Amino acid sequence: MRVWQTVFVPSAAEGSPQPVQQQADLVLVFGSIAHFDAPGFATRLAEAFPGAVLAGCSTAGEIVGDGVLDESCTVTAIRFDRGSVAAAEAGIAAIDDSQPAGEALGEALAARPGLSGVLLFARGVAVNGSALIDGLVSRLPAGVPVSGGLAGDGGAFLRTLVLSPSGVSDARAVAVGLYGDGPHLGLGSVGGWEPFGPARKVTQAVGNLLLQLDGEPALNVYKRYLGDYARDLPASGLLFPFELLNGNHDSVGLIRTILGIDEEAGGLILAGTVEEGFYLRLMHASTDGLVDGAEQAGALAAASTVSDAGKAGAGKAAEGDRLALLISCVGRKLVLGDRVEEEVQAVADRLGAGTLLTGFYSYGEIGPMRDLVDCRLHNQTMTVALLTER
Template sequence: MKVAQIILHEQDDIERALATWNPTEVGSPAPHLVLVFSAIPLLQRIAAPLMARFPTALRLGCSTAGEISAEGVGDDSCVLTALRFESADGHALQASTPLADMADSEAAGRRLAAQLPQAGLRAVLVLGQGVAVNGSALIAGMTQLLGQNVTITGGLAGDGAAFKETWVLNQSGVHNNQLVCVGLYGEDLVFAHGSFGGWAPFGPARRVTRCEGNVLFELDGEPALDVYKRYLGDYARDLPASGLLFPFAMLGRDHNEIGLIRTILGVDEAVGSLTLAGDIDPTGYLKLMHASTDALVSGAESAAQAAAAAAEVAGPQGQEKSRGLALLVSCVGRKLVMGGRVEEEIEAVADVFGRSAVLAGFYSNGEISPFTGNLECKLHNQTMTITYLGERR
C-alpha cells in the first residue's frame, strides 16, 4: 500500500496547494482513497477542489475536535491522507445515507451495509455525524446485515466540544446529516485494531432505573441530571461540555465493568435527563470516571501495541513487515483532560509503529471499534482506538 499525506491550514490557498500536491508515494495514476479530517471551515472549503483534483478517488472524511497527522495534533487544520492499493484485487467501495434523526440510527446502519457487496468484504471504515446519532444503534444496524465476521471501525465527527453541528464528507460534498462508510476488499489486505481507555471509576455504582435507548432518565430512582450535577459540583455550570471530563463506566448487573464508557452528548433540564453517545443497559449500573494524563497516554500506547501486534508490524528497532496507515480516533474528552500534553498520546503511538505506518485521524464524539482481540464492534467513548490498514508484501 502507498500512503501520502498533506496538511493544510486556514491561510493556505487550497486550490493551489492541491494542484501542486503530487503524492509521489502513492504513485500514478491516482489514489484509490482520500481520507479528510478537518476543522469545519476548511472542510467546507476543501470539498469542491478535492473533487476536481482527484475525481476518480473515493473521498470521505469528517469534521473534528482536533486533527491527527504524522506531525502530531493540530487545530484549525485539514489533514489529507491518500492511499493506493498495490495488490491486484485490492479495492474499496463507498456507501452513504442521510440520517433523519437519532431514532433513524439503526435503520441508517442497515441502509449503509446494504450498499456494500458482501463477496470478498474484509472490513468497513465508517464515519458519521456526531451529535444527533445513536452510535450503538448505528453499529447494530450495520452488523445485522454484515454479520460479526466483518470488522467495523471508525468514529463520529466532532465540532470542538460544542456538540451543536458536525459535518461529513462524501462523494457529493459536505453534509451535516450524513453517514458514510467505505468497504475494503482484497486478499492481501491487512486490517487490525486496538482500543484502550485509561480512565478510572470513582464513587458508588448507581442503578439504571429508567432509560430509553441512549437517553438516561433516572439513576436509583432520581432524575439522572440531578445525580450527575451533585457529583460535578462547580463543573455542572459548563454542561454538557464538562461532561467530557466525567464519563460513565457501564457495569453489569453484578457491578463488574464490561469495558464500555459512555460520555454525555446533551442534557435536558426540563425532564432531568442525560443523552449519552450510545445505548445504556436498562438493567445495569453506571459509575462515574476520571483520568490523569499519564493514564491516558499509557492507554493510547496499549491500543497501539495491540493493533501493531495483530498486524504483525514491527516497531522502530525491528524489521518492518509492511507499511500502511494507522488511523487514530481519540475522544475529545481525552484531549480536554490532557490539555497541553495531548501530543504525548500521539507520540506514544508513533513510538510503537515507528516507520511502518503513517499516522492520521481525529478527536471525535465517539469511537467505533471492537474490543482488542475481539470481532464484535462496539461504540466507545473516551478511548483511543487505532485501526491499522495495510497490505502484505
Template sequence: MWSKQINANRESAMFPAAPDLVIVFGPTDRLADRTLIDRLAHRYDTAMIVGCSSGTMVEGDRLDDDGVVILGMGFDRTELRLAVQPLPSSDLSFAAGAALGKDLSADDLSGIFVLSNGLNVNGSALVAGLRTVIGDSVALSGGLAGDGARFADTRILARGEHHADVVAAIGFYGDHVRFAHGSAGGWQPFGPVRTINDAAGSTLRGLDGEPALALYERYLGEEAVDLPASGLLYPLEIWDPAHPDVRVVRTLLAIDRDAGTLTFAGDMPQGWKARLMRGMFDELINGASTAVHHALDQTIAWGTSPSACLAISCVGRRLLMGQRTEEEIAAVAAALGPDIALAGFYSYGEIAPQNQTAVPCLHNQTMTITLIGECA
C-alpha cells in the same frame, strides 16, 4: 499498497501516485467550504474522497486544531466501495446502519470504515444495525464526527458534498487487505456503583431512582454550569452485571434541564451498572500506548507491515489533557515508527472492536487504532 499523510494547508505536499482513497479530517467550517471541496475533487479526481469534521486533527506525531489533514492510500489488489445513508435523527441510527450493511454486503467484503454525523446519532445502534447485516467476521471501525467543545455542528464529506445529517462507510473488498485494531481508555472510576433504572435508547433518565441530571450535577458541583461540555471530563463507565468484565464508556452529548435527562453517544441499557470516571494524565497516555501495541501485535501474523494508521480519540481526552494531549499521539507515533502513515481526529464517539471479545462496538473517551495493510 502505499499511504501518505499530508496537510491541505501546504500546497506543495504531494502523494507519490494518484491515490485510490483520500480520507479528510478538518474543522467544521473548512469541511463546509465549497472551495476546499472543489480543490480536493480536482486534485484527486480519480480517488474516493471521504471525511469528517473535528475540533482537533491528528497529523503524524502532532495535533492540529486548524488545518485539514489528508490521508491518501493506493491499493494494488483491493477494491473500494462507498455507501452513504441519511441520518437526520438518532432514532434512525439502527436503520441507517442496516442500510449501509446492505449497500456494502458481498462475499468478499473484508472491512468497513464508517464516519457518521456526531450529534444526531446513537452510535451503538448504528453499529448494531451494521452488524445485523455484515456479522462479526468483517472488520469494522470508524467514528462520530466532532466539533470540539462547541457541540453545534458536525459535517461528513462524501460524494463531493458536505452533509450535516448522513453516515458514510467505505467497504474494502478482497483477500489481500488486512486490518488490525486496538482500543484503550485509561480513565479511573470513582464514586459508588449505581444502576440504570430509567433509560430509553441513549437518553438516561434515572440512576438508583434519582433523576440522572440532578445526580450528575451534584457530583460536578460548580462545573455543572458548563454542561454538557464539562460532562466530557466525567464520562460514565457502564456494564451488564451478567458480564462484568466487558465494560464500555459513554460520553455525554446533551442535557435537557426541563426533563432532567442526559443524552449520551450510545445506548444506556436499563438494568446495567454505571459509575462515574475521571482522567489521570499518565493513565490516559498509557491507554493510548496500550491501544496501539494491541493492534500491532495482531499484525505479526500478516507477513507484511501495516501501511496506514487511523487514530481516533475522544474530544473529552483532548479537553482534559490540553497541551499534554500531544503526548498520547507521540506515544502512538513512537510505537508505529516512521514508515506507517498516521492520521486521525478527536471524535464524539469511537467505533472499534473490543480488545477482549473482538466484537465491534461504540467506545467513548477511548483511543482507538485501525491499522491497514495489503498482502501479496
C-alpha cells in the same frame, strides 16, 4: 500499498485545499468545519484524485504524524496493490434514522464479495451512534473488522460535516469497504480512565437518554457527585464520563460521555445508548493514565496485525507503507490540555518507524470490544486502526 499525505494549515489553504492531481484508490480527509464548508471543497478533491473514493469528516482537532493540529485539513491518499475499495452512503436526517442508515450501509457493502474491513464516518450530533453501528454490523458478514468515528465541530456540538463521494453533508454517514485478501485492519481501543464512587443501577433509560439511577433523577445524582463542576454542565460532562457495568458490577469495556442535560426530565443525554438493568460508575482521568491507554491501543492494533498475518493462508505483510488511523475523544483532548500530543506520540512510538499517522478528535469512536471483533460505539477512548496490505 502506498500512502502519501498533505496537510493544509489555515494560513496556507485559506479554508480550501488544492492537492496536486494523483492516482489513488482511497482518500481520507479530516479537517475543520471551515475547510469542509469552503466553496468547491469536494469538487477540488475529486479533481485531484480522479476515480478515488473520498471519505472523511470535520473534527475537534486533527491528528497528523505524532502531533495534533487545530483548524487544519489533512488529506491522506492510499493506493493498494492487491485490493479495492467501495463506498456506501446513507442519510441521517434525525436520530431515529440511525439504525436504518446503518442497515442500508451494511447491505450495500455486503452485496459485493470479498469484504475484509470497514471504515465508518458519520455526523456527530443528532445521531444515535450505537444504533448506527448495530444496524451496520447486523448486515455484515461475521468477523469483519469495523473502525471509524463520529464527526466533530471543534467542541461546539452544533453542526458536523461528513465527506463522501456525493460531496459534503451535515446529515449523512459514509462507510468504506475494503475488499480482497490484501487490505487488513489491525484494531485496538483503550480508555485509560479510572472509576470512582459506587456503581448505580440504570432504573430508567430511553435510548441515549439516561433518566434514573437507583430510582433517582440521573441529573440530580450526577450534579451531587460533580460538586462545583456541576456549574459548567454540560461542558464539564466531558471530564467525568460513565463506565458501563454488568449485573455483577464487572466492566463491559464501554464508556459513555455526557453530551447534554435535560433539566425538565432530570436526565442526562449520553453519546451512546444504555440499557435498564445495567450499572454505571463515574470515571476520571490523569494525563499519565490516558497516555498509557493510548499506548495500549497502539500495541493491540500492532499485535492484531501480527497475529492475523500468522494465520494459515493469511500471507505475509507486503512491502509498502503502513497507515494508522487514530480516533480519540474530544474529552481526552480537554483533559490532556497542553500534553495532548503525548497520547499520539505514545501510539507512534508503539507502531514504530514506517507507519504514517492520520486521524482526528471525535464525538464518538467506533472500534472493537475487548475480543477485538465485536464492534461498538466508544467514548473517551483512543481507537487505532492499523491499515496494511498482505
